[in-house]
Amino acid sequence: MITKTAQANIALSLAAFFWGTTFIAQSRAMDNLSPMAYGGLRFTLGALCLLPLAFWRARKLIGESGDRRGLIRLWFLGAGVSGGILFLGISLQQYGLVWTTAGKAGFITSLYVVLVPVILRLMGYKIVAGEAIGAGLALTGLYLLSFTSGLSSLSLGDGLVLIGAWVWAGHVLTLGWFSPKMDSIILGLGQALVCGFLNLVGTVILGQWPAWANVTAAWLDIVWGGIFSVALGFTLQVIGQKNAAPAPAAIILQMEAVVAAVAGALFLNEVITFRMFMGMTIMLAGMLISQLWPILAKPRSLVPPGPG
Numbered sequence: 001m002i003t004k005t006a007q008a009n010i011a012l013s014l015a016a017f018f019w020g021t022t023f024i025a026q027s028r029a030m031d032n033l034s035p036m037a038y039g040g041l042r043f044t045l046g047a048l049c050l051l052p053l054a055f056w057r058a059r060k061l062i063g064e065s066g067d068r069r070g071l072i073r074l075w076f077l078g079a080g081v082s083g084g085i086l087f088l089g090i091s092l093q094q095y096g097l098v099w100t101t102a103g104k105a106g107f108i109t110s111l112y113v114v115l116v117p118v119i120l121r122l123m124g125y126k127i128v129a130g131e132a133i134g135a136g137l138a139l140t141g142l143y144l145l146s147f148t149s150g151l152s153s154l155s156l157g158d159g160l161v162l163i164g165a166w167v168w169a170g171h172v173l174t175l176g177w178f179s180p181k182m183d184s185i186i187l188g189l190g191q192a193l194v195c196g197f198l199n200l201v202g203t204v205i206l207g208q209w210p211a212w213a214n215v216t217a218a219w220l221d222i223v224w225g226g227i228f229s230v231a232l233g234f235t236l237q238v239i240g241q242k243n244a245a246p247a248p249a250a251i252i253l254q255m256e257a258v259v260a261a262v263a264g265a266l267f268l269n270e271v272i273t274f275r276m277f278m279g280m281t282i283m284l285a286g287m288l289i290s291q292l293w294p295i296l297a298k299p300r301s302l303v304p305p306g307p308g
Contacts, residue, residue, distance in 0.1 A: 009244065012240035012253055013255065015233045016253050016254070019229055019256040026038070026221070026225065029222065032210070032215075032218040033214055034206070035091070037208055038225070042225035045230070045231075046226040046231040049231040050189040050231050057183050075186060076190075078178040079191055079194050080190075081178070082194075086191055086194075089167040092161065110138075113254045114136075120173070120246060135251060140279075140282050142257055142279065144279030145258070145261060179239075184235060191234065252287055255283065255284075258280045261276060
């Protein structure tokens with residue numbers, strides 16, 4: 001019998017895998033689409049994929065509870081907050097890449113693996129040693145994986161991506177609060193709809209609506225990003241965070257960087273150096289320590305126990 005914690009870890013690991021492989025689609029799509037146009041198209045497609053199942057589950061939940069208004073209010077709140085944060089994080093990351101390198105952006109974004117336990121501690125949660133050690137190892141591994149040289153200066157792009165790291169930490173914490181209270185498919189649909197809508201509005205405002213020829217040229221990248229990254233990846237994140245504490249969840253999700261590096265080597269002819277391999281190994285060690293630490297054997301409530 002697989003425990004709920006193990007099921008959550010599997011769901012989060014699959015989410016990281018799908019996000020990592022989507023790196024290829026994101027790189028190729030930028031040849032034909034603007035960042036917001038690609039985001040709008042793939043998130044809208046992902047929402048359409050989830051719509052039939054979410055509609056069926058919503059009818060079932062309303063029939064069981066009878067509190068239609070309460071469920072709708074919670075859905076609008078969860079979808080609006082998580083979808084808005086998701087849109088902001090993706091936008092900061094995509095536009096930050098205009099002024100910084102992919103390696104620096106990847107590392108700075110991944111700072112949320114450390115920011116999550118820091119924010120939790122400030123909120124009054126107790127952070128156990130396994131989470132702290134795991135986050136530290138993940139951060140060290142990410143540095144080795146992402147950099148061939150040190151941080152020389154903080155550019156405009158670095159600043160945007162750094163703000164985005166705080167936003168991604170907020171997204172993990174937000175789902176940690178909403179996921180246990182809502183159906184995963186319905187919440188996944190809601191945040192995808194909001195993020196896709198905001199991206200499409202931004203595309204129109206910026207005058208970046210793509211020609212049909214550009215859309216058809218990037219159709220495979222849109223389909224891959226919409227189905228595997230949005231419909232599956234972000235929904236699996238919601239499912240996983242129902243029974244996983246935010247800090248270890250963030251560490252598992254950071255395996256996206258490892259998958260992206262391997263996928264880049266296999267499909268984009270990028271080279272994995274010994275330094276990068278060591279970074280992946282350390283990241284994996286951090287993930288395993290955070291999950292196998294005896295104190296984390298029993299899932300904890302997301303209600304803060306008070307300062308301590």
